[in-house]
Each structure stands twice: as structure tokens, then as C-alpha cells.
Amino acid sequence: MRLLLAPMEGLLDFVLRDVLTRIGGADRCVSEFIRITGSLLPDKVYLRTMPELLSASHTAAGTPVRAQLLGSDPASMAANAARLAALSPEGIDLNFGCPAKVVNRHGGGASLLQYPDAIYAVVASVRAAVPAHLPVSAKMRLGFNDRSLMLECAQAMQGAGACELVVHGRTKQDGYRPPAYWDQIARIREAVTVPVVANGEIWTVEDALRCQAESGCTDLMLGRGMVADPGLAWRIRKAVAERAGEPLPEGYRDIGWPDLVPALLRFWELVCADLEPRQRAGRLKQWLNLMRRAYPEAEAAYQHVRVMTDQRAITVWLAELQARTV
Numbered sequence: 001m002r003l004l005l006a007p008m009e010g011l012l013d014f015v016l017r018d019v020l021t022r023i024g025g026a027d028r029c030v031s032e033f034i035r036i037t038g039s040l041l042p043d044k045v046y047l048r049t050m051p052e053l054l055s056a057s058h059t060a061a062g063t064p065v066r067a068q069l070l071g072s073d074p075a076s077m078a079a080n081a082a083r084l085a086a087l088s089p090e091g092i093d094l095n096f097g098c099p100a101k102v103v104n105r106h107g108g109g110a111s112l113l114q115y116p117d118a119i120y121a122v123v124a125s126v127r128a129a130v131p132a133h134l135p136v137s138a139k140m141r142l143g144f145n146d147r148s149l150m151l152e153c154a155q156a157m158q159g160a161g162a163c164e165l166v167v168h169g170r171t172k173q174d175g176y177r178p179p180a181y182w183d184q185i186a187r188i189r190e191a192v193t194v195p196v197v198a199n200g201e202i203w204t205v206e207d208a209l210r211c212q213a214e215s216g217c218t219d220l221m222l223g224r225g226m227v228a229d230p231g232l233a234w235r236i237r238k239a240v241a242e243r244a245g246e247p248l249p250e251g252y253r254d255i256g257w258p259d260l261v262p263a264l265l266r267f268w269e270l271v272c273a274d275l276e277p278r279q280r281a282g283r284l285k286q287w288l289n290l291m292r293r294a295y296p297e298a299e300a301a302y303q304h305v306r307v308m309t310d311q312r313a314i315t316v317w318l319a320e321l322q323a324r325t326v
Contacts, residue, residue, distance in 0.1 A: 001240055003233045004197060005029040006223035007068055014051050015270040019263050021063040024251060025233025029065040033095045036071030036080045046084055057090040070095035072107040074125035081126040091135030094123060099172045110172035113144045113153050120156040127161030137164040142184050143171040151191045158192045166221050169200040182214035189216050197221050208236045229294035231255025257297040261325045265318050281309050
């Protein structure tokens with residue numbers, strides 16, 4: 001079983017990749033998408049989204065990170081993939097799943113799921129432009145307005161050279177509204193021969209086990225579920241091991257609130273070092289807001305910090321929180 005950490009624009013960036021992979025349990029991360037619109041991007045654009053490129057494409061904890069590109073023009077995607085490949089990423093992932101209106105209006109993301117031939121052209125151009133040893137994978141949804149072309153799209157990705165597919169179990173039309181249709185991922189898995197990773201609405205261990213059963217996929221990609229519960233990957237590994245009658249996975253940790261307070265401090269340090277002052281408090285509140293789903297202590301922390309804006313006051317509060325938690 002492999003557990004991948006999803007890319008999430010505006011949420012799961014290199015800061016959270018650093019913090020969550022220090023907690024552990026994920027086998028690989030994917031960067032937020034780097035949008036390709038026609039020009040050849042300078043190295044600084046790739047490095048801004050994925051600073052792990054300066055560390056052999058790994059987080060500080062040693063977890064590999066794959067770079068994700070989003071675009072619809074085969075020639076431009078190929079040229080930028082070649083430039084990105086020169087920075088030695090762990091691999092290149094292609095985004096055919098983003099449901100954002102601004103992205104879809106310009107022919108990117110999930111909008112390409114209406115055109116299997118266009119998907120084939122993009123994947124084939126990128127595959128031909130980068131060294132043979134470099135993995136090229138793709139992430140897709142079940143379709144744009146409906147699922148009528150999902151098998152053709154998946155087969156186009158595989159036929160053009162994608163070595164792995166991550167499938168989010170909803171269409172663009174579905175957005176992020178529950179449920180995710182894991183049983184439809186099973187149809188894609190049966191239609192291709194490359195590995196398929198199931199993604200979407202995996203918030204708990206029970207969700208993960210049901211997703212595996214319904215999709216037929218052993219491998220999962222975790223997004224908001226792992227942001228809300230940073231110990232989720234470890235708990236999934238424990239449940240799978242116990243079900244198989246195997247020992248606990250190597251490095252297993254039972255993550256509780258006391259383990260997350262130092263992670264909050266690390267997160268805050270990275271946010272303050274990277275973001276504009278006006279953005280910093282909001283990022284901390286965003287993470288605590290999600291963690292309220294899994295940790296009662298996060299509710300109290302969120303209620304305390306949600307009215308705070310001063311960076312120094314938040315830093316003092318976090319230090320006091322750690323002192324009380326130890």
C-alpha cells in the first residue's frame with residue numbers, strides 16, 4: 001500500500017508538506033499545479049511552488065515530491081516539462097482534474113476531460129520531452145459534466161505514456177460535494193494496466209478501508225483528510241496491518257494533540273518566513289479550522305486565535321500553548 005499526499009492550491013503547499021511529512025506516514029507528495037499558459041517559465045517559478053527542488057526533490061523529512069504541471073498546449077507543456085526536468089524532480093504529474101472555473105475557462109484542468117485526443121497529445125508531448133527514467137503520471141476526475149468519457153480519458157493517458165493515474169472520484173460538475181464515487185474508480189482501474197490511486201472524501205480510517213474495497217485500489221491519495229488529521233496516514237497503515245494480521249508498520253506513531261503543538265510552531269515559523277504579513281494569521285486559522293474535525297483541542301485553539309491578527313501576539317500564544325502541553 002502506498003499513501004500519497006495530495007496537492008491542494010492555497011492549502012497544501014510546501015509549508016504543510018514539510019510539517020505533515022515530519023509527522024510521517026506518506027510515501028510521496030505532489031506539488032500544487034504550476035500553470036503553463038504559453039511562455040517558457042524561468043526556474044524561479046518552479047522553485048517558488050516547489051522549493052524541494054533545491055533538496056533533491058524531497059521534503060526535509062526525506063519524502064519525495066513530484067512536480068505537477070497544468071496546461072493544454074502540447075508544445076508549451078513539452079518545453080516547460082523539459083526545463084523542469086533539468087531541475088531533477090522526482091517525477092512530473094499532469095493535472096486533468098482541477099475544477100476551478102478560471103482554469104477551466106482557459107482549457108486547463110478538468111476541462112480537457114471532454115477531449116481524450118487532446119489529453120493524449122499533452123501527455124505524449126511531455127513524455128517525449130523528458131528523460132525516459134523520469135516518471136510521468138496524471139491526475140484526473142471522473143469527467144467534466146458527466147462520466148461518459150472517463151474510460152477513454154484514462155486510456156488516452158496510459159496510451160500516451162503515463163505510468164500511473166490518480167483518480168478523484170467525482171466529476172468537475174460534482175465539485176467537492178460528497179460523496180466521492182469510489183466504485184467508478186474501479187471501472188477505470190479495470191480499463192487500464194498502469195497503477196491507479198484512489199482519491200476523494202477520505203477523512204477517516206473507515207473511509208480509507210471502504211475506498212479500497214469499493215475502488216479495488218490498494219493505493220490512496222489523501223488531501224483534506226490528512227490536513228484535518230495529520231495522524232491519518234499512520235492510522236490507516238495500522239488498520240491495514242491489523243486486518244492482514246501483520247505487525248505495526250515501521251516507524252508507526254500514534255499522533256495526538258501533544259504531537260501537533262510542535263508541528264503548529266514549525267508551521268507558523270515557515271509561514272512567517274514565506275508569506276506576506278497580511279496572509280500569515282489566516283493560514284494558521286485555516287489549518288486549525290480543519291483540525292477541529294479530528295481534535296477537540298483544536299476547537300479551543302481555533303476559537304482563541306480566530307480573532308488574532310498580530311504576528312507577535314500569535315507567536316507568544318503558540319509558545320504558551322507548547323509550554324502548557326508539555
